[in-house]
Amino acid sequence: MLVTGTEGLLGERAVAGLVAAARDRDADVEVTRLEGAGYSAGALGIVTSPSLFGEARVVVVEGVEQATDDLMADALAYVDAPADDVVLVLQHGGGQRGKKLLDAVRASGAPVVVCEPIKKDADKVAFAAAELRRAGRRADAEALRALVEAVGSDLRELAAACAQLAADAPADSRGVIGPAVVARYYGGRIEATxxxxxxxxxxxxxxxxxxxxxxxxxxxxxxxxxxxxxxxxxxxxxxxxxxxxxxxxxxxxxxxxxxxxxxxxxxxxxxxxxxxxxxxxxxxxxxxxxxxxxxxxxxxxxxxxxxxxxxxx
Structure with missing residues (x-):
């Protein structure tokens, strides 16, 4: 599976979701993580080789955009002959490095998750609403717009702000977070934006x-x-x-x-x-x-x- 794109938060969540899904299917699944920049030849073959007990495994290779030549060669070979009991997740943070490998993964028909930055204000508002909804909270439209304007374009900051509001912010009589609450928490930032x-x-x-x-x-x-x-x-x-x-x-x-x-x-x-x-x-x-x-x-x-x-x- 390929997780690609420059939005790090979405990429990390996609990988975490895949690992969580594997653990839901098998609580004893073995999860191994490799770093692209520090990869040594043969490491991928070792962690994906047939297991004595045949247990399921998930191998996550992070930072493929910074991968060594050895990783590129080993991963290309693996794409041609994947193991049956292994899920290999390649996380690529964007750029041209590793394009041959990415093209090979796509051509193989493996699933691809694209995690590009959220640029439109409307999409950021929708993201904030979804974050609060996941935490069991709601905010009205004006409060969501004020939050996006206050926090700006950084998705990590927006997610962190939603988490803080979900944990600490009081709601009105309808159980909804209003703009006055957002102003109380982030008013200084809003005034200077x-x-x-x-x-x-x-x-x-x-x-x-x-x-x-x-x-x-x-x-x-x-x-x-x-x-x-x-x-x-x-x-x-x-x-x-x-x-x-x-x-x-x-x-x-x-x-x-x-x-x-x-x-x-x-x-x-x-x-x-x-x-x-x-x-x-x-x-x-x-x-x-x-x-x-x-x-x-x-x-x-x-x-x-x-x-x-x-x-x-």
Whole structure:
């Protein structure tokens, strides 16, 4: 079995799930783990060789993307003649190293589990909801969005935040975790995040946007992702604006319903000219924070001011 992809948390969970399934079938199954980077020739043959007592075995090879040439050769030979009583799990963290082996595993018809990063906000919200559900807890949509905005794109951090909320957070009368609870636990992070800066700027709240921006920068925020977040918010507005009045148009944008609803609400205060002006300002800031300008901090602050002033014009 091949577990491949750059999202380490999902890869680890996939492997753990396979091992757990094997143990459910046979509590005495033997589990062996090998490291790709430190592999020595012949080790795979030893752990997969016929057993005297015929017990089932699971062999997990971690870090195949860093594997030695010896592992590549031994694993390729094993794929051609796999053992009947052994489940071999190859965990590959992404990249071109080991491509020949990965192609051979796929060609053999062995199961493949793909663990790529979760990039869309809607998918992160769904992931957080599933994490809480696994722990027997629930959160409303606003709380889930606030949690994703606070924690950011790191899936491990998001999973850890869900675990903390599941263990410690009080629920309301419906048994649901609300946004006030998320703010209590992660409020400091939410207040400094680029999402809050972008929301304030798009709403035309100039003073709040600049204050949040300066706080974010003072606490270690990088101008590059701050500008990227502002650009992402404006792209959503532009996409939704382009589909207004067209039946089914918004559903084809690859956005969650809540993103479309929020964008429609924000667009009530924007004109096409103001939106074009804001997008141009952010495009200029994007170039400046990536080397075209001398002062990235000044560039992002000027962009926030221009976006906020363009709202409502």
């Amino acid at each position: 680029g999402f809050r800066v972008a929301d304030a700027a798009i709403a035309g709240r100039t003073g709040e946007a600049v204050a949040l921006l300066r706080h974010a920068l003072a606490t270690g925020g990088d101008p590059v992702p701050l500008v990227a977040t502002l650009a992402a918010k404006l792209r959503v507005l532009a996409k939704v604006a382009a589909t207004r009045g067209r039946r089914g148009g918004a559903a084809d944008l690859g956005l969650a319903p809540w993103q479309v609803d929020r964008a429609l609400k924000d667009l009530s205060r924007w004109t096409p000219e103001g939106l074009a002006e804001a997008i141009t300002a952010v495009a200029q800031a994007d170039a400046e924070v990536k080397g075209a300008g001398r002062d990235p901090v000044f560039a992002v602050e000027r962009a926030v001011l221009r976006v906020a002033s363009a709202a409502g014009r």
